[in-house]
Amino acid sequence: MPLVEELRRVVGDAHAGRAGAAVLADASEQRAFAGRADAVVAPADAAEVAAVVAWCYEHDVAITPRGGGSGLAGGAVPVAGGVVLDLGRLDRLRAFEPEGWRMEVEAGMRTSEVARRAREHGLWFPPDPGAAEQSTIGGNIATNAGGPHAFRYGVTGAWVTGLEAVIAPGEVVRVGGPVRKDVAGLDLKRLLIGSEGVLGIVTAAWLRLIPAPEAALPVVAVYPDAAAGQRALTTLLASGVQPAVLEFLDAGAVAAAAGAFPGAGLGAGAGFMLVAEADGTPEAARAVRGELLEVLGEEGEIVHAPEDLAGVRALWRWRDGVSYSVVAQRGGKLSEDIAVPPERLAEAVAGTVEIGARHGLPACSWGHAGDGNLHSTFLLDREDAGELARAQRAAHELFDLAVALGGTISGEHGIGALKRPDLERFEAPAVRRLQHGVKAVFDPKGLFNPGKAI
């Protein structure tokens, strides 16, 4: 086993070994998608990452970086053998400068830990992708992850001012830094954000923070159907009110998650749900909450609007669990994350159900209404290979729909390995040429996360 032996010399005996099943899949496992790798290596710090990359680059060994393994597009799944580079040991807080509203963290720190550290000083890191306990900030940066608060506050990339990364053939570089504004040279930091590890390995990041809002007050309204929900959404966007969060669940998602809903029981008439949140100072949040109640209640029924912290937290825990409730329907799912202009949301919601029906699969969607970002989901029996194949064909049609509505095939999960063939269908040849040209500049041997993103 010369590969593992060699890597042990770089990172120590305890931190390199055979690649077990745990590092060959990610949260997209419901698609029976798993890779193969010759070794897993867990460097201690950026210098060891550089040493591993140098060794791999010298020996033409593929490198698949891995954060929390919570990705949904196969981005962390090794598809070409070689080494899985587990960044979990790079979990240090390098600097915390609360008076400058910033921190520097290593890539392997859990997203929830980033949030917790910020909160200790009354500060806030707004990006809140779904699997915060599993995902790492490095993974969030690699996919430019979103989440409910992206509506008002932007996605992960909006909060990164500097990156440390290991590039080929094994060198640590820094782009950007603690400063909040920097326009010196081409923005390689922004190019690395969302690059899914195909250009280099992010090892640490300077994150921008803001004072945590003192109050956050959600309002939940239900509508008889998606058309009525769309009217409420459009009216709200036109009203001048600015919520921090603007989520939705369609009829199927509401039905799946209704049992655990922390408010009053949801009747059978809940054909569509909007969840908005007002935030800011207590005065501001209360004022916006009042407007939300008015606008969302015009044509809908306000079913829940907790004002106590426990009630608010329970609501968001429930929202986090929607995905699990949906899986519980049939044991498995294939979930995509298309995005469309928000005024086309109802069309995408209806289209998801129609496409599922054409392939004999129940379907539903939920997600980030304000960003027009849908988790369009086909429910399936994981043991039934035929259903999975049908779901994959359905996803194909779903992407056509997203593009036809003026949208994109991925709003926040990334392309990974699973959506690559679809990306190629929609990308202009000139854009593809540039993408591959940039890739070749960073990674002339094509060893960084092969088979992903581009």
Place this chain on the structure above:
Amino acid sequence: MPLVEELRRVVGDAHAGRAGAAVLADASEQRAFAGRADAVVAPADAAEVAAVVAWCYEHDVAITPRGGGSGLAGGAVPVAGGVVLDLGRLDRLRAFEPEGWRMEVEAGMRTSEVARRAREHGLWFPPDPGAAEQSTIGGNIATNAGGPHAFRYGVTGAWVTGLEAVIAPGEVVRVGGPVRKDVAGLDLKRLLIGSEGVLGIVTAAWLRLIPAPEAALPVVAVYPDAAAGQRALTTLLASGVQPAVLEFLDAGAVAAAAGAFPGAGLGAGAGFMLVAEADGTPEAARAVRGELLEVLGEEGEIVHAPEDLAGVRALWRWRDGVSYSVVAQRGGKLSEDIAVPPERLAEAVAGTVEIGARHGLPACSWGHAGDGNLHSTFLLDREDAGELARAQRAAHELFDLAVALGGTISGEHGIGALKRPDLERFEAPAVRRLQHGVKAVFDPKGLFNPGKAI
């Protein structure tokens, strides 16, 4: 004059000609910096831009794109002959979708016109760089321009969801679009933002908007010196209050602009000024204003806090004019835009004056305190070449100071032609290699804005 004749065939007789003095300089003219070009061409639309680029690419002619000519780093100044590509005729509003909080505009639209169009529908485009009446949105995108509201709302790039650009050898491409979230493939849109025209020519952009804040209430406080101002700034950042704007003027800038100050007369004791603004709903803005008055008034004197719209507008007009008031001192200036961590602001302010003194030049600074972004300025007599040379040496030292304080040599103006030698001093060789590699992918002949940015 075959070049001009050929270009006239592409854009029509009226829209190509000899390059007059007006297109050979930008707002950095106080440095006696002007270029040379063989022709100026003003295409009507993206298709004509592509045709001009195709012609230039075929004939190895350099292309210098030009927006409003308000840049301060020589980014729009042709330094290698060839063609100045004036984008002023691409000034159309292509789409306005207020219910989706977005518009698509062509690159030549004035920044002030973008703002005006948004306001007509109660919406707001937050980026507000200094020369909004002269600058174009394309120029703002090319430099990723900032402005006072960048403190809370981010720089131009945060508000661009899609770009149309002409790339080599003369093709119109689109990256991103109207959708607010998109992680499909490498983020070429973000790479083009801030690239100063060296990768391609931005011809149109989808811009994200938000509802205009109903209220914006500024508070102006003065302090005996920069150290006291720094304490107030740090206390404010630590207080949990989140202003929309957080500007400063040092003693020299206050003295230069005091005469026009729209509040009560500024005494000689005004050694440092902070200008903060609370915004949001009327309730929220009033609450934050109260906190600003308290925190900034602790150690400082509140000299102005207008609540009426006319008073607020007068204050910001005055702030916009600071640069002119400073020029008026000696007839000329060399102004840089370093950025440092905000808790090092006072050091950068003192350092600016010290460096000026070493070179026999009065100096002052003002700018965006919350972002640590200083317009560090050396005052000079424009007719005195010796003073200009001394100011350039002083700027050199200023960049050393910015980097030593953990900052950058350009927070918002860009590198252009003028700061290129300085960028090279501070850039790691590996980063430079990547920058030039990316440039070569987009522009193998090196014809897009040669001599700039990288």
